[in-house]
Structure formats: structure tokens, C-alpha cells
Amino acid sequence: MTKEYKELAVAALRSGTVIDHIPSHNLFKAVKILGIEKMDRAVTIGNNLESSRLGTKGIIKVADVEFDEQVINRIAIIAPHAKINIIRNYEVAEKRPVRLADTIVGIVRCPNPKCITNNEPMKTHFDVTSRQDDDVTLRCRYCGHTVESSEAIIE
């Protein structure tokens, strides 16, 4: 049943973007990071779908929108194995993984309440200090505190 729904849903998109293989527990964070709540195009969101790799996964489809690569790569922090499918005229025109940049600006909140970023109207700035499978370690450029991506609070 789940599989049928998924195939049907993907096939139904004439053009736009399908973001697949998002861990279920981070689906809505991805929605938030990409600003999908504010979009006026047709959006379909599926969650807790079967996935051989992730157990369960989430999927987002946005009609008639192709995201800028830099923008879409921002979800790599919470969905390192996500796959981006660009659909044009019912065909998958492009398929690529997301890639986490070496610096992350303005998505993750610093866990240190005494950090300047939690007290000034400013963007956070993290450097990726290590990448191990699903978990990456981020270091705040301002206060030096580190945070694991799995525990990162999304702004």
C-alpha cells in the first residue's frame, strides 16, 4: 500500500522537485529549512513511508519549483542521505544527493545560552569540524561550543 502511494505520488508531478529519503523524524525540519510553509505551489508531503535504508522516511514534492542548489543543500544537516529529483515533463531530469557545506550559516541554533548569537539579532555561523557517517560535528564560530547534528536545534 505504502509503495503504491509513493509511486503514484511521484508520478503525479508534472514538473518540480521531489526530495526523497528524509529521515521521518526530521521531515518537518526539512520543510521548515526550505521555507515550504510559505510557498503557494502544490506541495505534497508523505511521512513514515517504508525505506530499506532508513526504516521509515519522509518525502516532499513541490510542483513547479526547482530549488537553488545551495538552498536545498541546507537540509543536509538533518537529512544527509536525501536525494533530490528534478522533474520536468513527468520525467526525472536530474537526480543528485545533497551535500553538506563546510560552513553553515543561519540554520542551527547555538546550544550555549551565553553565546552572542542567542542574544543579538544575527545569523549563527557553524564550521563542520568532523563528518562521521550520519553525524557531523559543528563548531560555533563565535563561542566555540560544539554540537552534533543529531542534537542540533533548527532555528
Place this chain on the structure above:
Amino acid sequence: MNKRSLVSIDDISREEIIDLLRRAQYFEANPTHKLLDGKVVATLFFEPSTRTRLSFETAVNRLGGRVIGFSDAATSSSSKGETLKDTIKMVSNYVDLIIMRHYLEGAARYATEVTDVPIINAGDGANQHPSQTLLDLYSIYKTQGTLYDLNITMVGDLKYGRTVHSLLMAMKYFRPTFHFVACDELRMPSQYKELCDSCGIKYYEHHDFSADVIGAADILYMTRVQRERFSDLLEYERVKNLYTLRRSMLEGSKPNLRVLHPLPRVNEIDQDVDESEKAYYFEQARGGLFARQAIICRALGIDTPTLTTSIES
């Protein structure tokens, strides 16, 4: 952003550290030198700090510059809700250099991003305080004649004490051997021990502030054990006097041993140690003036003469 800003000791190389110490040596020999004639320096102290502020302001005055600023955030427009960015941008219109202390961590780094005026970090919360580290290095160099191959024993609060962390990071260039003396609650955090491992620096951890540990030391770096750091007050009562240095404990120590402390001292160094020739903490604070004169000149791009003494190994 101004490249001559000093936010963290990690921002400067070994060569720059040595260059600053040489300049400090020059200022010790020539403390009053009007290199800052016509310059205006702001000291923005969003958090009060008597020693650091007086030392920086004295440094500017001895260099012939003028100082404006505030010593407490309550008397600044931040108490009206002005952002740090706005305060820095406004003050940048008036001055050649900003020296700032802030209670929030990362404040100085952020300030460098919103202005082209050089920033000197005079302490940002529990994060960085690079001028303290430079004056510590200056004291070590002055008392030992070298920075290389020394036995440095750090005592007390090694977990929260930012001065010991910064000193450790700066000493990594000079082949030290560290001894860390602390109770379990205040041990040196693993990230700094890992840094030692990655740099090939030997270190030893001790619970006991024993005669053997003191006997091996070239530098005893004492820190304050603060009651508020303990989750268990019984534990505080148990350990608070274990890491107190008394004059009798210096018997049998090396002749070149010197006792350093970032101050303020409470009871971790007994008053009777003050009379010992090995007590160096007040001279250490005096050296802070010269180190800060050197830092100020570097930030303003003012070339200063250096004495020719070699600091290299």
C-alpha cells in the same frame, strides 16, 4: 573586519607571539613612549573588570593616546536595548581602536565583523582573554629566560578556568611538560588533553598537590577554586583547602620556580607566600601593562622598536 584585531590567542602564530613579547620587553624598558599621539581608543566594558580595564587604560595613557568609554553596561546605551552591533558601529565613527569586554561569549568576534576598526578582546564571558595569556607568557619568559622545555604545573580549577586553557593552547609551540593538579570535579577537559596528544605534549594528572609535584615545577600556575562551580557543596568543603599553596610547601622546590596567578587571589595562595622570592603574581600583573602596550601598537599597525634579546630556543 580588521586583520589586526585580537580576539583569541589562537588567531596569532608562534612568530607573532614572540614578536609581541619582544615588544613588551621594549615597553618594560621604555614604558612611556608617545607612539599613540593623536589616537583615540575606546574601552567598552559591558561587564566590569577593574584590573583589565585599568591596565589597558594605563597602557594607552603611557603611549600618549586618549581614552573614551564606559566601565559598566548599565551606563551605556545597551541598557536601553541597543544592540551590540549598533554600539560598535556608533563608537567606530569616533575612535582608532576598540578594546572591549563583554559578558556574552563570541561578542568580540562578532564586533570584528561589523566594523573596520581593530578590536581587542579583553574577555568575552568564559571564552577568550588573549591579553591575559600574553602577559602569562611574558612572565614565564621573564622568569625562566625561555619559553621552551618548561615544566608547567597548573593547579585548582582546570575545568572552567579560561586562563589555563588559553595558556595551554599558546604553550603548544614551546615543548612544555604539563602537570594538571585538580579534584575530579575540576579536571582538565578532554579536548585540551587531546590537543596535547595531537601536539606531542606530555602531561600528567594528579589529585594530590604533593611535594613531588611542586619539586618538579618551573612554573606553578595557581587558580581559584570557586564554590559556585560545585554541584555538591560537601565536595567543595572537602577540596577547597587541598589546593592551597603555603610557603612551607615551597621548601625543596627548584630555585627558578615562580608562582603565577591570574588574580584575584582569595585563599588558594596563603598570604605568607607573598614574602617568598618565588611569588611572582604581582609582578605578573605589572607585566600585563607592557604586554597590553605591545598588543595595542600591533592593533594600530604602529611599528615599535624591539629589544634584541632572543626568545627563540
